[in-house]
Amino acid sequence: MRALKNKICALVLSAGKGTRMKSELPKVLHRLLGEPMLWYVDKSLKGYFDPRDIFYVLGYKSHMIEQSLDFVRENKIYQKEQLGTGHALQCAYDQLIKKGYEWVLVVNGDVPLLDMDKIWPMIDRALQQDIHLSFLTINLDDPTGYGRVLRNEMGQVVGIIEQKDIQNSEIEKINEVNCGIYFINLKEVKDYLFKLDCNNKQGEYYLTDLIELFVGDKKEVYAHNLGKQKEFLGVNSCSELALCDEILQKKIVEELLNKGVLIYRPELVRIGPRVEVDSGVQITGPTEIYGKSSISKGTKIDSHVWVNDSVIEEDCKILSFSHIDGTHIGKGCTIGPFARLRPGTELVSDIKVGNFVEIKKSILQKGVKASHLTYLGDSFIGEGTNIGAGTITCNYDGKNKHQTYIGKDVFVGSNTSLVAPLKIGDRALIGAGSTITKDVPEGCLAVARQRQKNITRKIKK
């Protein structure tokens, strides 16, 4: 880790509510392509920092953040009242000093697309030239909402002015903005940090005011300008979240196309950052694949498919409108159209799951067929078994869930109710329309329905 040897830590500011999102959820938990904003920040930082050197300032609904993201639990620092970004660093200051850090990279938690490779040159320069306060800037066609970078006639940075405090339309036009990423020498910043005041429109202690204080004391400040970059956009509103999500969606799909994944209607294919897709896989949009999913070569996914936390092995066909969550699909399976596979489902190989079939917490062995209109829950289905249309495992008695075990090469006739707990032996045959409440031994025919009577109709002449 490059950061270690220089006694550098990272501090992610994530205590704010995110009022402009107009949502009860803490801002940094809002998701892009299925992952919370803070997950992206953490992932990028981890490319350069040891996890022990990354700290999170938490405040608003901190318990929710700690619950959703285990990495924040170890290294959290509380900011009880959210009095501004400067105050957030004040809250962390003593802890960071006590731990022996000399430098801190402060990162706003609402910059999900940040790219550490582009930030590191700023850090390198600060370390080489011993510059005690550096920050990252970009140029935006529409800088509205961001802190504008103020420079003097010689082009030297003199301060940052927040959007809400701008009173002059010329300043409003400045398109160089602060990204909310700062590299700071902890010892040198102390006097200035605790001098910050809150005499501004928002009544907050702004971290950005450090620049003016440093410059006022003739101390060098370095603004590392990256020009026009989309990666450092901050997310404060739902439309900014949607914009970052769109940028990320395009980036991921483009990477997959370059890798040889055949994607039709790429603008409508949404693939999360943890998903692995082999080259040669074919995907047609609209389709969404999220979480820790992987799709192996030879597999074809038709349009309108939703996948989450699932493994789809080689040579599978996933037909339209299938919904697949927490499922392992082995080689050579055909799923859908309109299939629903719920968490805990394991399809071993060469299985056919047809339309309007729902499966939950079940293992289906090689060659099982459930082609139409079926519910299989809490079950085990042996190799080669055929589940007829309209079969239901009645797994819930109103209080508890029960298991259904079906052996090898069983034929379950259409419209059968299997009242669990139940065991059906190998090669059994269940008559259509049966309600099976007792175990069926191996090789038996079970029929549990009323015998048909044919009675002559009395027809008036």
Ligand code: UD1
């Ligand atoms: C901030 C910068 C602005 C910059 C922009 C870039 C300040 C004063 N302004 O504005 O110059 O252009 O980011 O995106 O810093 N937070 C806390 N505790 C608090 C307040 C905020 O941890 O008391 C966290 C928030 O959760 C958020 C981050 O700090 O992750 C930034 O806060 P936010 O309110 O989004 O600042 P901006 O208005 O975007």
Ligand code: MG
């Ligand atoms: Mg922000």
